[in-house]
Each structure stands twice: as C-alpha cells, then as structure tokens.
Amino acid sequence: MSKDRLAQALERWEAVIGLEIHTELTSLNTKMFCGCPVAFGAEPNTRVCPVCLGMPGSLPVPNEKAIESTVLAGLATNCDIEPWSQFHRKNYFYPDMPKDYQISQYDLPFCKEGWVEVELAGDAAKQRADRAGLAAGAATDDAYTTRIGITRIHLEEDTGKMIHVGGSEGRIAGATHSLVDFNRAGTGLMELVSEPDIRTPEEARRFAQKLRLIFLTLGVSDCNMEEGSMRVDANVSIRKRTTPESEFGVKSEVKNMNSFKALHDALAHETIRQADLIESGGAVEQETRHWDAGAKRTSSLRSKEYAHDYRYFAEPDMVPFSFEPAWIEGLRATLPELPDARKRRFQASYGLPSHDATVLTEDLALAAFYEAVVAVAGVARAKAVSNLVLGEVSAFLNAGGISIDETCIEPGLLAGLVAIVEDGTISNSQAKKVFADMTVSGESAAAVVERLGMKQVSDTGAIEQVVDRVLAANPAQVEQYRGGKTGLVGYFVGQVMREMKGQANPAVVNEVLGRKLEG
Ligand SMILES: [Zn+2]
Numbered sequence: 001m002s003k004d005r006l007a008q009a010l011e012r013w014e015a016v017i018g019l020e021i022h023t024e025l026t027s028l029n030t031k032m033f034c035g036c037p038v039a040f041g042a043e044p045n046t047r048v049c050p051v052c053l054g055m056p057g058s059l060p061v062p063n064e065k066a067i068e069s070t071v072l073a074g075l076a077t078n079c080d081i082e083p084w085s086q087f088h089r090k091n092y093f094y095p096d097m098p099k100d101y102q103i104s105q106y107d108l109p110f111c112k113e114g115w116v117e118v119e120l121a122g123d124a125a126k127q128r129a130d131r132a133g134l135a136a137g138a139a140t141d142d143a144y145t146t147r148i149g150i151t152r153i154h155l156e157e158d159t160g161k162m163i164h165v166g167g168s169e170g171r172i173a174g175a176t177h178s179l180v181d182f183n184r185a186g187t188g189l190m191e192l193v194s195e196p197d198i199r200t201p202e203e204a205r206r207f208a209q210k211l212r213l214i215f216l217t218l219g220v221s222d223c224n225m226e227e228g229s230m231r232v233d234a235n236v237s238i239r240k241r242t243t244p245e246s247e248f249g250v251k252s253e254v255k256n257m258n259s260f261k262a263l264h265d266a267l268a269h270e271t272i273r274q275a276d277l278i279e280s281g282g283a284v285e286q287e288t289r290h291w292d293a294g295a296k297r298t299s300s301l302r303s304k305e306y307a308h309d310y311r312y313f314a315e316p317d318m319v320p321f322s323f324e325p326a327w328i329e330g331l332r333a334t335l336p337e338l339p340d341a342r343k344r345r346f347q348a349s350y351g352l353p354s355h356d357a358t359v360l361t362e363d364l365a366l367a368a369f370y371e372a373v374v375a376v377a378g379v380a381r382a383k384a385v386s387n388l389v390l391g392e393v394s395a396f397l398n399a400g401g402i403s404i405d406e407t408c409i410e411p412g413l414l415a416g417l418v419a420i421v422e423d424g425t426i427s428n429s430q431a432k433k434v435f436a437d438m439t440v441s442g443e444s445a446a447a448v449v450e451r452l453g454m455k456q457v458s459d460t461g462a463i464e465q466v467v468d469r470v471l472a473a474n475p476a477q478v479e480q481y482r483g484g485k486t487g488l489v490g491y492f493v494g495q496v497m498r499e500m501k502g503q504a505n506p507a508v509v510n511e512v513l514g515r516k517l518e519g
Contacts, residue, residue, distance in 0.1 A: 006268045009275040010127050010200065013238040016248055017198035017267060019208060023215055024158060024229040025069050025188035026222045032157040032188040033060030033103065040227060044181035052157075052186030054099030059317050062087075066188035067110065067321070069220040070155045071331055073190060074111025076214050076338055077150050081328045085110050086320035087155075091311045095180050096159040104191075106312040108320070109154035116210050117340065119145045119358070124202035148207045149195030160185035190220070196235065196248070201267035205260050208232050209362075213339045216364055225259050232263050236270045237284065249274070250284040254298055256291045266291035270298055342367065350374060350382035359390055366394075369404045372411035377418050384418050392435045408442040417445035425449065426456045427506055458505040460512065463496070466504070467512045470495045481517055489513060 028038055034051035050058040074081055088106035120128070121143040128144065161184050166176030192211065198204045212223040212230060223230040237251035254270050257263040269291075274284050289298035314320075337345070339361055346357035346367075361367045366389065373385050393414070397404060417438065421431045426449055437448045449455060457463065470492060471478050481488045489510075496509050 005272050006201070007127060009238075009272045012241060013271070013275050014241055015199055015201070015267070015271045016196050016237045016239060016251075017201075017204050018196040018235045019192075019194045019198065019204060020233045020235070021192045021194075021208065021211060022158075022231040022233075023073075023190045023192070023211075023221045023223060024184075025066050025190060025220055026229050027219055028063060028065055028069070028188055030063060031186040032063050032066055032155070034058075034186055036186065038187050039183070040229070042183055044179070044183060047183040048185070053182060054097075060103060060315075062318060063188055066155060068331060069188070069218070070110050070153060070190050071323070071328065072218050072335065073192070073215060073220060074114060074153050075328075075332050075335060076218055077111075077114040077116050077153070077192075077211070079111035079114030079150060079153060081111055081323060082108065083325075084108060084320060084322055087315040087318050088312045089315050090156075091313075092309075094159075095178070096162050097185065098160070098182065102157060102159065103315055104156035104312075105154035109152045110321075111153035112151070114150035114153070115147050116150070116207065116214070117145050117147050118203060118206040118210055119143065120200075120202060120206060124200070127200040127202060146197075146199075146203065148197045148203070151193040151195050153190060153192045156189050156191060158184050158187040158189040196237075201264045201271065204234060204267050205264040208263060209260055210339065213362060213364075217336055217338060219336075225257075228258075232257055234263070234267055234270075236267060236274070238271060238274045238278070249278075250286055252284060252286065252298075253288045254291055255288060255301065258293070262291060262293050265293070265296065266298060269296065273298065350379060350386070352383065352386055356383075356386045356390060360386065363403075365403050365405050366397075369411060373414045373418070376412050376415035381415075381418050381422060384422055385414070388414065388418055388421075388431070388435075392432055396435070396439055407439060409439060413438060413442075413444055420445050420449065424456060424458055424505065426454060429506075430454055430456060430502065454503060456505050457500060457503050458508050460508055463500070463504055463508050463512050464516075466496050466499050467492075467509070467516055470499065471516060478517070489517070492517070 024038075025032075026038060026040070030036060031038060031052055034049050036047050036049050036052055039047055051060060071081055085105065085108040087103050088108075089101040090104040090106070091101040093100050125143050128146075160180050160182040162172075163179040163181065164172045164175035164177075165179060167174035172178065194207065198207060215221050215223050215230075221229055225232070234254045234257070235251045236254060237249035239247060239249045252270065252274070254266050257266050270289065277284060285300075288301045290301045291298050343354075343357045343361045346352050346361055347354065350357075352360070360370050370385065370389050373389070374382050377385050393404070393409070397407070417431060417434060420426055421428060426434060426445075430449075433452070434445050434448045434454065437443070437452065438445060441448065443451070474492070474495070477488050477491060481492075492513050493506070493509055496513070497504055497506075
C-alpha cells in the first residue's frame with residue numbers, strides 16, 4: 001500500500017470511519033447461556049450441549065460473569081450503563097447457528113455513549129488535516145489527541161465456525177462441501193460499535209489497539225486477532241473536504257482484517273478506492289467488501305443487509321435486566337488501573353517522557369517488569385531503566401518474538417546491570433555485551449563482568465599511558481590533526497579502545513586525547 005497515495009487521497013477527501021469490534025470473552029470458563037467449557041482449539045463439536053446446539057425445549061441461562069465483563073468494559077470506556085436492558089433474537093438462516101437465530105441485544109444494550117482517546121504522532125498525525133473538532137491544547141504540528149465516541153457495547157453469543165473444503169483459501173467460492181464446528185457457538189461475545197468519528201486509517205488502528213489494551217487490562221479476553229477472539233469490521237465512506245460536516249458519503253463495510261496492520265492497510269486501500277471511483281465518475285455502493293491481505297485489495301462480498309432483515313424481537317426465554325446503581329458502583333470499584341491513567345502515572349512518578357511512558361504501558365508484561373526493576377534500582381534510575389528496557393531488552397524480545405515473562409531476566413538482575421552502568425564500572429557498549437550474556441547465562445551483571453574480565457578502566461594514569469603510545473606510533477595523523485583535520489579524533493579513540501580491549505571509559509579517553517592533542 002502506497003503511503004503517498006493515501007496522503008494524496010486524504011488531501012482532497014476526508015475518510016469517515018466507524019468500527020464494529022467483536023471480542024470473545026475468552027476469560028470465562030463457560031459459554032454465554034449454557035455450562036459448556038470455552039476452549040480454543042478443542043476437537044470439533046466436543047464442547048456442545050442441547051442449549052448451544054439449539055435443541056427444542058432447551059432453555060438459556062445467562063452467564064453472570066459475562067454480563068459483569070461487559071459492564072466493566074463499558075465503565076472502562078466511559079459508557080453509561082443502562083438501568084434497563086434485555087436480550088433480543090436476531091433471526092437469520094445460516095448453518096453456523098443451529099437455532100436459526102442468535103441471542104443478541106437490539107435497542108436496549110447494556111452500555112451506551114462512551115468514548116476513548118487516541119494519540120497520534122509523527123507522520124500519522126499529518127494525515128488529519130481538519131483539527132477543528134479537537135479539544136483545545138490537544139494538537140501540535142506533529143501530534144494530536146482525539147476522542148472517538150462509542151455508540152454502544154452489547155453482549156451476544158458467538159456463532160459456530162464454518163470450514164469450506166475444496167475451494168481456495170478456505171472460502172466458500174469453489175468449495176465442494178462445508179463443515180461446521182459448534183464449539184464456538186454460544187461463547188459470550190461483546191460487540192462494541194463506535195461512532196463514525198475516525199478520520200484516518202491510523203486513527204482506526206490506534207483506536208482498536210487502545211480497546212485491546214483496555215480489555216487485556218480488564219482481563220476479559222485474550223484479544224487475539226489472528227485466532228479471531230478479537231474481530232474488527234469497518235464502515236468507510238469519504239466526503240469532500242469542502243462538504244459541510246453533516247453530509248456523509250455512501251459507506252462500504254470492510255471485513256476479514258486479521259491484524260492491526262491489515263486493518264490499517266484495508267482502510268487505506270478502501271479510502272483510495274472510493275476516491276478513485278468517485279473521481280472517475282463512478283459511485284460508491286453500499287456493500288460488504290472482503291479484505292484480501294495477500295492481494296492487498298478488497299473485493300465485493302455481498303450487498304449490505306439492513307437491520308430490519310433480521311426481524312429482531314425480544315428474547316421470550318429470559319426476563320429483562322434492571323441493574324441497581326449500587327451493583328454498578330460496586331463493579332466500578334473493582335476497575336483496575338486503566339492504560340491512560342497508568343501512562344500518566346509513569347510520567348509523574350518516574351519522570352518519563354511521553355514516548356517512554358506510552359511504549360512501556362502498551363505492553364502489560366513489560367510495564368509490570370519495568371516497575372519491578374525500578375522498585376529495586378530506585379526511582380532515581382527510572383529513566384536509565386527505561387532506556388535499557390526500551391533499548392536492549394525490547395530488541396532482544398522482538399528478535400525472539402517473545403514476552404519478558406518467557407525470559408530468565410529477573411527484575412533484580414536488570415537492576416544490577418543498570419547499577420554498574422550508572423556507577424561507571426562498565427560502559428553502555430559493554431552493557432550490551434553483558435546483557436546478551438545474561439539472557440543466556442541468567443547470571444548477575446557483576447558475575448558476568450567478573451567472568452569476562454570486562455571492567456571499564458577509568459583510571460586516568462593508565463589511559464594516559466596508552467594514549468601516549470598511540471600518538472607516538474601515529475606521528476603523521478597527529479600532524480594532520482593539528483593541521484585542522486580534527487575528525488581524526490575518532491581514529492585515535494578507536495586505536496586506544498583497541499589497545500585497551502574496549503574497556504576504557506570513553507569519556508576519560510576523549511578528555512585525555514583532547515588534552516594531549518591540543519598540547
Ligand atoms: Zn452448550
């Protein structure tokens with residue numbers, strides 16, 4: 001996907017994007033309306049019972065923990081929790097739902113009218129030209145914060161899984177037959193619908209990532225997009241930059257985005273496709289389009305259904321819900337520290353810049369690890385710890401595709417490494433070697449330094465001796481340096497470091513060299 005083409009399209013057109021995010025409540029032990037276990041990857045059709053198979057006469061019993069999880073999600077995203085709500089039947093005929101209807105919510109969802117904030121910085125921030133709607137003080141030239149509205153969060157049951165055999169890429173087109181696995185049918189599924197407040201593909205990605213982080217923090221789902229426990233669909237339309245705000249274009253719905261990158265790329269593609277279409281005299285049709293990550297394009301799947309096609313009616317097997325304010329406030333009191341608050345605390349308590357606080361708190365395990373290291377190393381070293389965690393530690397984790405929990409690096413070990421860098425025992429470049437050794441040996445930094453004989457030499461007398469030898473052995477370069485070619489200082493530093501096997505304190509080497517060369 002050409003970034004330039006998106007930037008060009010966004011100069012003439014404004015994208016108007018809303019997301020629908022389905023999140024499976026994977027932390028629950030049982031399904032939404034029956035006692036079947038929730039288990040990903042089990043043998044097909046082994047986690048089923050008369051209720052989730054829709055057998056006549058079976059009755060649903062709502063899962064209290066699922067309702068609590070949904071209300072918590074609403075409280076964490078600034079939603080109003082409705083005092084009166086109920087389940088409805090959404091009727092449709094498709095083999096993935098044996099009852100021929102899905103129990104969902106219609107006009108009385110549990111949560112309404114919330115919002116979350118997303119921050120954009122750098123090139124991504126330049127794609128939003130119109131910043132009139134942003135809160136005062138929320139935007140600079142290369143960064144802004146915007147609030148994305150949440151229309152509703154409701155609870156429903158997931159469908160079964162269809163497996164189409166014989167066609168290409170598992171799609172129904174060209175398949176010879178289809179199989180259905182009902183293990184997933186009836187799993188609690190939270191659906192969040194956003195307002196059409198999103199203006200660029202990057203805002204959409206940030207919004208989805210923020211929600212994932214909130215749901216992970218609440219512990220309601222593992223939010224795995226590749227395995228489908230978090231599924232994001234998008235509604236996209238474009239309007240001329242000169243058109244008054246109220247007039248929306250015709251929207252298409254984009255599906256099948258299995259990663260945050262796919263979400264961004266599909267929305268960028270769809271924005272460009274609609275701009276090209278309208279500019280060449282065509283018109284956008286209301287339809288559902290399928291994102292093909294391999295071909296990097298969307299293709300038409302079907303013309304869009306309207307809500308009335310589903311013939312919603314109130315679920316007659318369950319009474320409506322009336323939530324007591326005290327029950328809601330009791331749940332609110334159990335909310336953990338949420339991502340925005342944690343980021344602000346990292347900035348305030350540890351004196352970290354916004355960037356450090358953002359990156360650290362975007363990974364729950366890394367944030368916990370960081371705090372554990374600082375608890376040992378001391379708050380005075382909080383920034384030094386952040387540098388090491390976001391530098392060496394993150395590079396190591398990314399290279400291995402692992403989480404900090406999967407390593408042998410204990411917080412105390414890393415605090416020990418920070419301490420010997422800070423007191424000058426080893427240099428920053430030596431710290432890289434020591435850390436690499438620690439990830440394999442699991443030994444303390446001091447023990448690794450001892451074993452490898454790596455202590456940094458800061459003794460000025462010892463360094464002066466080596467500097468004298470290097471200058472005596474390179475008279476021509478010394479003359480060139482004194483003749484104005486001062487860039488040669490790097491050459492001398494290199495020679496001294498080589499003689500001292502990289503263990504000289506670079507600051508002392510520079511100081512001594514400067515003094516001797518000027519003399
Ligand atoms: Zn069941």
